[in-house]
Amino acid sequence: xxxxxxxxxxxxxxxxxxxxxxxxxxxxxxxxxxxxxxxxxxxxxxxxxxxxxxxxxxxxxxxxxxxxxxxxxxxxxxxxxxxxxxxxxxxxxxxxxxxxxxxxxxxxxxx
Amino acid sequence: xxxxxxxxxxxxxxxxxxxxxxxxxxxxxxxxxxxxxxxxxxxxxxxxxxxxxxxxxxxxxxxxxxxxxxxxxxxxxxxxxxxxxxxxxxxxxxxxxxxxxxxxxxxxxxxxx
Numbered sequence: 001x002x003x004x005x006x007x008x009x010x011x012x013x014x015x016x017x018x019x020x021x022x023x024x025x026x027x028x029x030x031x032x033x034x035x036x037x038x039x040x041x042x043x044x045x046x047x048x049x050x051x052x053x054x055x056x057x058x059x060x061x062x063x064x065x066x067x068x069x070x071x072x073x074x075x076x077x078x079x080x081x082x083x084x085x086x087x088x089x090x091x092x093x094x095x096x097x098x099x100x101x102x103x104x105x106x107x108x109x110x111x
Numbered sequence: 112x113x114x115x116x117x118x119x120x121x122x123x124x125x126x127x128x129x130x131x132x133x134x135x136x137x138x139x140x141x142x143x144x145x146x147x148x149x150x151x152x153x154x155x156x157x158x159x160x161x162x163x164x165x166x167x168x169x170x171x172x173x174x175x176x177x178x179x180x181x182x183x184x185x186x187x188x189x190x191x192x193x194x195x196x197x198x199x200x201x202x203x204x205x206x207x208x209x210x211x212x213x214x215x216x217x218x219x220x221x222x223x224x
Contacts, residue, residue, distance in 0.1 A: 004153075032210040043115075043201060043215035044154075051210040090153060092213075097161060098169060099144065099213065101154040 002027045002095050006102035013081045014110055021076040021105045023091030032094040033074040035065055037087050038104075044090060050074060061085070081109045113138045117202050117216035124192055125224050132187045132219050134202030140214070141207040143185040144169065145177065147198040148218075154201065160185055161207060192223040 003026045013019045025031060032051055036044040048059025055067045065076045074091060086109045091102040115136045124130055136143065144159035146169075156169030160179040174196055176188040185204075189196060199220050203213040 006153075009151075034212055036213075036215075041218075043217045044203075044213070046212045046214070049210065049212055092154075094210065097142075097159060097167070099146075099154075099156055100170075101146075103151055103153040 002093065002098070002100045004091050004093050004100050004102040006089075006091055006105045008105050009103075010106045010108065012108045012110065015083050016080050019078050019081045019085070019107065019109070021089050021091075021107060023074045023076065023102055025072050025074065025091070025093050025100075027093050027095045027100070029095065033065075033067065034092040034094065035059065035063070035074075035076050036090045036092060038090065039087050047076070047089075081107075083109050083111055085109050113214065115202055115204055115214050115216040117200075117219050119219060120217065121220050123222045123224065126193055127191050130189050130192060130221075132189075132200060132202075132221070134185045134187065134216060135183050136185075136202075136204040136214070137183065138204060138214065139182065140204035140211075141182070142205040142211065143179065144203050144205075144213070145175070145185070145187045146201045146203065147171065148201060149198055157187070157200075189221075192221075194223050197221060197223050 034049045035047040050067045058064045093100045145157040146154040155171045158177040160166045202216040205211040
């Protein structure tokens with residue numbers, strides 16, 4: 001069965017520090033991997049995706065993600081967190097015609 | 112402006128009263144889909160459509176219907192809503208190519224009493 005896991009419900013980080021939001025997946029075949037961000041009372045916004053090629057993917061707002069095939073992980077990272085990065089983050093996998101989402105990780109960036 | 116538009120944004124209804132949540136996209140996307148978001152469960156796919164007149168079940172289709180008569184529209188129908196369908200619903204669209212990302216609407220918060 002296809003699944004996506006985000007092991008941390010919440011991540012707390014101080015402004016200016018690096019951040020990591022973890023994601024692991026279980027999908028048959030070659031997956032397409034995505035990160036989305038959701039601000040309060042808004043829809044999800046696309047951040048970045050991995051299709052193939054370089055394992056480090058760069059996306060919007062200074063975010064990047066590292067694909068690790070052997071660990072089936074796709075962790076979201078940012079070198080220096082901003083208070084405005086505080087939001088709910090979702091990892092997702094596209095397997096053929098279906099999308100599977102993780103349960104979400106709330107990122108809190110404190111001044 | 113490229114967008115996915117859902118209506119209504121907020122709705123309170125009673126058990127058994129049929130309702131429809133509309134979804135429209137202006138990006139000429141072939142792929143459209145519906146999700147429900149519940150705390151601790153993330154987003155779960157209800158139905159998706161690869162093109163006009165082509166729809167298929169996602170992971171949680173029970174109690175829902177969809178139709179795709181036009182490329183831009185993909186309404187979600189709850190024939191007889193129940194309280195366990197109280198949730199936040201999102202419509203999204205994407206290019207059909209395998210790695211296209213989803214573009215989401217702003218969400219529709221539904222409460223079934």
